[in-house]
Amino acid sequence: MLADELRRIVGARFVRTARAELATFAADGLPTHRSTPGVVVFPGSTAEVCAVLKLLSERGVPFVARGAGTGLSGGALAEPSTVLVTLTRLARIRAIDATNRRAVVEPGVVNATLSRAALPLGLMYAPDPSSQTACTIGGNVAENAGGPHCLKYGVTTNHVLALEVALPSGELVRLGSAAGEPWGADLVGLFVGSEGMFGIATEITVGLVPVPPSVRTLLADFATLRGAAEAVSRIIAAGIVPAALEMMDQSAVRIVEESVYRAGYPTDAAAVLLAEVDGRPDGVAAEAERAASICRAAGARQVREASTAAERERLWQGRKKAFGALGRVSADLLVQDAVVPRTALPDVLEAIAAIAERHRLRVTNVFHAGDGNLHPNLSFDARDPDALARVEVASGEIMRACVAAGGTITGEHGVGLDKIDYMPLVFGPDVLGLMAAVRRRFDPDERANPGKVLPVSQCREWRPWSAT
Amino acid sequence: MTADLAATARTVGAAAAAGARLFPRGAGRWWPDVPEGAEVLDLSPFAQVARFDAADLVATAGAGCALDRLAVRLASGGTWLALDPPGPVGRSLGGALSAGGAGPLAAGYGPPRDQVLGMTLIAGNGTVVRIGGRVVKNVAGFDLAKVVVGGHGAFGAIVETHLRLRATPEADRSRAWAGPLESVVAASRALLEAGAAPAALEVLSPDLAEGLGTAGEWVLALRAIGTRPAVEEELETAALALQSLRACREVALPRDVWERWREVVGSWPIVLRIGADPSSWADAVALAERHLGLLEGASATVPRGTVRAGTRALEPATASSMRAEAARRGWPITLERAPARTRSAVGIWGGMQPGPLRLTRALRDTFDPAGVFAVPLLA
Numbered sequence: 001m002l003a004d005e006l007r008r009i010v011g012a013r014f015v016r017t018a019r020a021e022l023a024t025f026a027a028d029g030l031p032t033h034r035s036t037p038g039v040v041v042f043p044g045s046t047a048e049v050c051a052v053l054k055l056l057s058e059r060g061v062p063f064v065a066r067g068a069g070t071g072l073s074g075g076a077l078a079e080p081s082t083v084l085v086t087l088t089r090l091a092r093i094r095a096i097d098a099t100n101r102r103a104v105v106e107p108g109v110v111n112a113t114l115s116r117a118a119l120p121l122g123l124m125y126a127p128d129p130s131s132q133t134a135c136t137i138g139g140n141v142a143e144n145a146g147g148p149h150c151l152k153y154g155v156t157t158n159h160v161l162a163l164e165v166a167l168p169s170g171e172l173v174r175l176g177s178a179a180g181e182p183w184g185a186d187l188v189g190l191f192v193g194s195e196g197m198f199g200i201a202t203e204i205t206v207g208l209v210p211v212p213p214s215v216r217t218l219l220a221d222f223a224t225l226r227g228a229a230e231a232v233s234r235i236i237a238a239g240i241v242p243a244a245l246e247m248m249d250q251s252a253v254r255i256v257e258e259s260v261y262r263a264g265y266p267t268d269a270a271a272v273l274l275a276e277v278d279g280r281p282d283g284v285a286a287e288a289e290r291a292a293s294i295c296r297a298a299g300a301r302q303v304r305e306a307s308t309a310a311e312r313e314r315l316w317q318g319r320k321k322a323f324g325a326l327g328r329v330s331a332d333l334l335v336q337d338a339v340v341p342r343t344a345l346p347d348v349l350e351a352i353a354a355i356a357e358r359h360r361l362r363v364t365n366v367f368h369a370g371d372g373n374l375h376p377n378l379s380f381d382a383r384d385p386d387a388l389a390r391v392e393v394a395s396g397e398i399m400r401a402c403v404a405a406g407g408t409i410t411g412e413h414g415v416g417l418d419k420i421d422y423m424p425l426v427f428g429p430d431v432l433g434l435m436a437a438v439r440r441r442f443d444p445d446e447r448a449n450p451g452k453v454l455p456v457s458q459c460r461e462w463r464p465w466s467a468t
Numbered sequence: 469m470t471a472d473l474a475a476t477a478r479t480v481g482a483a484a485a486a487g488a489r490l491f492p493r494g495a496g497r498w499w500p501d502v503p504e505g506a507e508v509l510d511l512s513p514f515a516q517v518a519r520f521d522a523a524d525l526v527a528t529a530g531a532g533c534a535l536d537r538l539a540v541r542l543a544s545g546g547t548w549l550a551l552d553p554p555g556p557v558g559r560s561l562g563g564a565l566s567a568g569g570a571g572p573l574a575a576g577y578g579p580p581r582d583q584v585l586g587m588t589l590i591a592g593n594g595t596v597v598r599i600g601g602r603v604v605k606n607v608a609g610f611d612l613a614k615v616v617v618g619g620h621g622a623f624g625a626i627v628e629t630h631l632r633l634r635a636t637p638e639a640d641r642s643r644a645w646a647g648p649l650e651s652v653v654a655a656s657r658a659l660l661e662a663g664a665a666p667a668a669l670e671v672l673s674p675d676l677a678e679g680l681g682t683a684g685e686w687v688l689a690l691r692a693i694g695t696r697p698a699v700e701e702e703l704e705t706a707a708l709a710l711q712s713l714r715a716c717r718e719v720a721l722p723r724d725v726w727e728r729w730r731e732v733v734g735s736w737p738i739v740l741r742i743g744a745d746p747s748s749w750a751d752a753v754a755l756a757e758r759h760l761g762l763l764e765g766a767s768a769t770v771p772r773g774t775v776r777a778g779t780r781a782l783e784p785a786t787a788s789s790m791r792a793e794a795a796r797r798g799w800p801i802t803l804e805r806a807p808a809r810t811r812s813a814v815g816i817w818g819g820m821q822p823g824p825l826r827l828t829r830a831l832r833d834t835f836d837p838a839g840v841f842a843v844p845l846l847a
Contacts, residue, residue, distance in 0.1 A: 099747045100773070101660070122663060144607045155605065157614075158578055173823030179773040180579075181743020182618065183800040184817040184828040184845070186568075189581060189614025193607050210663035233523055237546065239635040239695060279665075280705060283698025290695070339603040341524040371604045372524075411605035419608070426608050431597045434834070435610045441830040453609065464484065464593055464837035 002059060002083070006041045009051045014042040014089070025084055029072040029131075031332040031382050032391065033417050037064070037078035044089040046164065046172065046202040053200065054170025056083055062447040063168075065196045067108060067139030070131040072335045073416030075143065075195050075452055082450070085200065087138050093117050094203065101208045102161060102178065107138025107201050111145075114206075123208035126153035129412070130320050141201050144193030146412035148244040148319065151370035152278075153209060155412065157192040164203035165191060168443040178205050190438070195414050196449040198442035212278035215243070216288035217306040217315055220295035221269035225249060227299035228271035229345040232369045234294045235275065236342065240287050245370030246274040246319050249349075252326075252366045252377075256318045259325035263318025269301070273369065274319055322366045323377070329362065330379035334391055336398055340407035342372045351401040352376045359394040361387075373411035374402065399425060415453045423453070429460035437462040471513040471530065473588070473596060473627060479509065480625065481594020484838035491842045492625040494532045494560025498567065500737075503808040506842035511562055514627050517541050519602075525633040526585065526602050531562025531626045547633040550577035552726060554733035554776070562626040567804060568618025571730060572668035572691065575771040577634075581617040586630040589616055591623075592836025602630045615831060620816050622843035623835040639699035642668075642691040642725060643707065645716035646683040653750045655688050655716050656770045660746060662709040666702055667693040669770045670729070671749065676765035679732045681722040688770075689721060729767070736764040736778025739805040742794060746773040752799065753777070759790035782806065784813045784847065791819035815847030 006015045016022060017039055026036040043049045056063050064078035066086045078084040090106035093114060097103070098121040105114060111132040114125045128147035129135055135145065141163070146155040153159075162176035176188035191198050222228040228247055235242060248256070253265045253272055265272050273295065277287040292303040306312035326333050340348045349365060352374070356363035362379040376398055380387040399409050399422045409415070409422045423432065436459045440446065483490050491506040493499070502508055514530035517538065521527070522545030529538055535549075536557050542548055553559065553569030563569075570579040577583070586600025599612045616623045645655055652671055659669060668691035678684040692702035710716060722728065733739070740760075744752035749768035756777035757763060764778030782803075791801050803816045820828065825846075832845065 099657075099660070100745045101771075144611070146605060150605070154578065154582065155607075157611065158582060167823075171823065173827070174821060175824055175827075177743050177798055177800050179743045179745045179799065181741070181772075181774060181800050181802070182568075183820050183824050185623070185831055186581065186614045186618055187824055187827055187831075189611060190831075193611050197610075210665060213663065236525065237523060237635050239637050241634075241694075279698055280701040282701045283695060286697035287695055339601075339605050341521065341526065341603060343521070343523045368605075373605045407603050408601045408606045408608050410608050411603070412607055414607055415609065423609065426601065428598065430595050431599060431609075431612075434591065434595075434597055434612065437834045438610060438612065438831065441827060441834055462593075462834070462837075463595075 002061065003039050005055055006039065006052060009055065010041055010043050010048050014044065016040040025066070025069070028069045028074060028076045029335070030074040030418055031334060032388065033074040033077060035077040035079050037082055037084035038080045040084045040086055042086050042089050049166045049200055049202050050170045050172055052085060053166050053168060056447065057169045060445065062450045064449050065142065065200045067136030068134045070135040071139060071143060071416065072337065072413040073410070073418040075414050075416030075449070077417060087136065090202065096121060098123060102205055103208055104203060104205050105137050107136060107204060109137045111135050111137060111140060118208050119211065122211050124211050125206060126159060126209050127156045130323060137204055137206070138201055141192050141204055142194065142196045143412070143414040146368070146373065148246050148368060151245055151368065152241050152243045157189060159207045160188055160192050160204060161207055162205040163188055163191055163201050165199045166202050167199040168445065168448045180207065195416065195453050197439050197453060199448060214281040214284040215276060215278040215312070216284050217312045218275045218288060218292055218303055219265070219315055220273040220275065220300040220303045221266045222271045222273070222300055224299065225271045225349050226346040228273050229349070229369065231273060231295045231298035231300065232345065233342050234298055235291050236370065238290060238294060240277065240291055242275050242291065242370060243278045244274065244276040247367055247369035248272050248319065248322060249365040251364040252322050255329055255364060256322050256325045259328060261317050261321035261325050263314050265318055274315060319366070326364060326377055326379065331381040331383065334378040334380070334395065336376045336378065336395060337410045337413040338374050338399060338402035338407055339411035340372045340374065340402050340405045344405040344407065345369065345372060348374065348401055348405050352398055355394050355397045355401065359390040361390060361394055372407065396422070417452060420453065420455050423455050424458045429458055432458050433460040433462040471516065476627070477590045477594050477596050480590050480592065480840060484593055484840040487838065488840065489842040490840050492621040494563040495534055495558050497556050497559045498563045498805060501808045503812065503842040509625055511625060511627065518628065520545055522547050525635065527631050527633055528602065528628060529561055529631060530628050531560060533561045534558045535561055535564060542633060543636060546636045548636055549583060549631055549633055551580055551583050552730060554730050554739065556731060556734055561629065565617050565626055565629060566619065566621045569804070570774065572670040572726065572769055575669050575769050576665070576667035576693070581614055583632050584613055584617055584629055585632050587613055587616065587626055588628040589624040589626055592838060592840045597624070600630065604632055620843050620845065622832055622841055622845045637693045639696040640693045641699050641703060642689055642721050643703050644682060644687050644689040644719050644721045645710055646685040646687045646719040647716035649686050649750060651715035652686040652688050655710050655713060657747065658709050658713050659706055660771065662705065664706060667691045671768040671770060673753070673763065673766040676732060676767055679765065680725050680728045682725065683719045687719065688716065689725065691726065733765070733767055733776060733778065738779045738782050738810060740777045741802040741804045742775040742777065743800045744773040744775055746771055749773050749775050755790065755793060759786055782810055782814055787814040787818065795819040812844040813847060816845050818847060
């Protein structure tokens, strides 16, 4: 029996087959989909990961890799015929090299843990998803995760230098070099964001950045969403590269202020902007002043600067815990993810509001305005089939509105199961066929995270030469 | 000649079906010659800036667009592209991206792949593939552009790219310090330890420095870009850090030093790019000198550890032993520029482990199933 063979590799404690235990893994952060795996296995070393994958390869069994399960696109869900390979035991920081500004970690290391470990050396790991106190670096690599501070510092792919990867066959390969220069084709760049469909990263070398000596955080409140969006474009156009530029609409502000995460946001504002600049002190002071003045010129009623570290922390807590606060509003919350050009933000936000109203749904916007990465949050009760259906229809309309505005269907959560039907909105059958062909180079049997990302029916067969 | 995407794609598809070989070429300013037996696939007609959204800091430009012309157009909208590869004036955008041709600005803004949001590519089977998009954040589907940028044309012909731009900065200033090699090594380490995060921090070998019109010694050049106070502070902080070190003296740089850098490094007949560590760029320079003898010059992008070495000739045995020694330290070496005969004999890439080598070959076969693109990635 497969479970017994897995137990021989990782030990009896680290294989779960009981229904109640499996139920723990039936969901990730996406409330519209559930799926219970057949077996859950917890390898404790790279050798065990390879042995597990080799066994599954010999048996022809599909598998899904999972970190903390905080993904929001259903990417870490596994079907009953599938083995879920959970990587949370691989949680060691193997090395931090301050001289070369990099760290070597196992995939189960929690994102915030790495930054905490690097802090005494004056360094930090820049990508900071809102779930950073729970999500793992391995999961971040699979999804090419972002976060508020990616506006200045870049997303996960900009910080991964090298990878050790267990291919679906169980073979271990090293991709990239610790210095970041590729060995041949940029296989690291290709692997990051492949949503677990190319194999499992068992060791990740990431770049670290110096902790900025000075940080200033501003809170600007606006009477209109359009004014806030206009301020975002003007700040960027002025040549200021804020570390973060986040927006919350009135609904989000009120929900946060009614929660334990209250941050002192003005509840009568149509939108608030949280802008952070960092760097050397004089430059930062000048940039903060300029950003504040741009906000005022764009119609900000008030611009407040956090005067202490505690106040700054509080302003950020409101933003980062907004999704938690939204949990009080309804039984379920669908955190959508799409990107539009910055200048399209006002129109798209209005379109989203109209879509939500049409489908009788409450929408709350908490998002990375600086890079146009929207997160419309739909509050609903998944036990109500009608509400669930309306959420699905509204999500599709939101995606179409974003694509029509020149955007795309996901900026940092990934396609997973949630966005698979929207892939043809942004890619033609040829490029989908090429993606499928590339995937088969890593996973010829298509057993790694099956059924995700690629809408198979839409992929055109990739041929040696085109018929046209 | 007008840009006709469908016709160009048909040309590639027909060549693939006939077993012919094509050599994608933009402005023809980088590779000095065409491989034997290959026909030129002329991409120079794709030279338009098809779309320029200055407010969104995004532009769509054809592969044949010359970088200097593109810069002028972008500047008219208050923007610029953080891409400064070596090469003569007129080098094409597509050529620079194909070669993964980072310059000193990669220290602050990342390599060329980080400036590309999406692209239109003609794959080796003649299929037009549209990858990525026109927004600054995008994780829809697999990031195929990563393989193409820096793929030297082996994974397809880049026809058009969507580019991430920056707002024209208020200030752009550079300062430099010169001294013997060991002093410049110490200075570069001191700046990294001081948390320096400049737009560029480049070490120039004495002959290169002289060619750029500065001191004929090892030179550490720092470039800061941004708002005026931030730039002044970055430069002052660096100067203070080095003053206490007393290892190097400040030297003047010509105003156009970075343009000159592109021209001089781009004039080296053979260019090798070594992916060393930030702390060991000097070891990589020494490795190059040991194997290649007297260099045309060397330039090291300190924060990334990337070293470029210029030489006049390169024998396969030399390249092989150099790559073997570099591989022991985990450093890849890319043959960035060379005559076709050298490229073919040495391979653009080499010294790879079996796993990545197999995957690289398999990916190339996927993008170019008939092997239509005459690019000797591997010897």
